[in-house]
Amino acid sequence: MGSKKDLVAWWLAVLLMAALIAHFSNQPFADQDLRPELSRRAWLMQRVRTLPAARFSYDGQQVDSRRDPAGFVQFWVRKGAHVFFYSLLGLLLAQALAASGLRGGARWLGAAGLLLVVAAGDEHHQLAVPGRTGRLLDVLIDLAGFGLLAGIAWLRERHFRFRS
Template identity: 35%
Template sequence: MVQGAERMIIGIEKGFIKNITRVALMFFWLGIIILVPNNELEKEYVYPVVQDSERIEQIVMTLPQIQFHYAGRFHDSYANPIEFAQFTMRKSAHMVLYGFLGLSFVWVLKGFGVNGLRSWIIAGLLVLAVAVADETHQYFTDGRTGCIEDVIIDVVGYIILAFIVLSLRKFKT
């Protein structure tokens, strides 16, 4: 009887540590999104890399011309290839960050017994809520703009990463 109780306690401790790890990872991704202003990252890391790179400009110019409106601005890959590369890198980073945030939400939910499709849907709704909150905050911050297009980009990042993870799981089995 004592041995069974010890196993149960050890199992609870392992589960607790696992859940703490899951929650810590979730807060890590939230922290990156909320605490690190994107403008500072862009100026410090993205702009210097792209600004002085003739190679990136050459790569953009070899691609078919891409033109579109985004958040009230017109983007043209041939008219300004450096700006286009910077824009693409920033939005790709958004997709990746929110994708991993969503996966961490799924992981936390599963740790607390929410499984299957339900965990993926709830995680998607949480990603949407964080994206809306972030863009709302940006809208009211001087020097920043909040826009619905960024919310869509963020949620699409989660959907793509969720699709990849779920597809890989099906492929494994």
């Protein structure tokens, strides 16, 4: 178990990151819509159109790099933000749990469990925010990003433990 100062610092970092996520999740979609600004970047829209065509459906909505390059870029920016912020929250949770005395795989599983609760609660909350949707797929994206980083961190820990 870490010092009391470390324990408080890590849990405070968790709370601050969760508050930041809640702040963004509470904003109506119209306040976060990047498409008008992206559309003004003609060079970017042209560059996207030169990429191989990509079109797919995400939860019933079409994402198409040729017909709507601004929407295509926005889709990836938003999903990237999900992965980044939830991965960071998950890593902070893992550190806070380590400072609380949890070690090894238990802290990573504990962090994943807590992250699942936060992500599911966040998506549920978004159902009440104008223009936002709550999607199970977004919860899975949040967890996948954390899973990737947690796996890398876990392998790194094992590698250094076995080398010393």
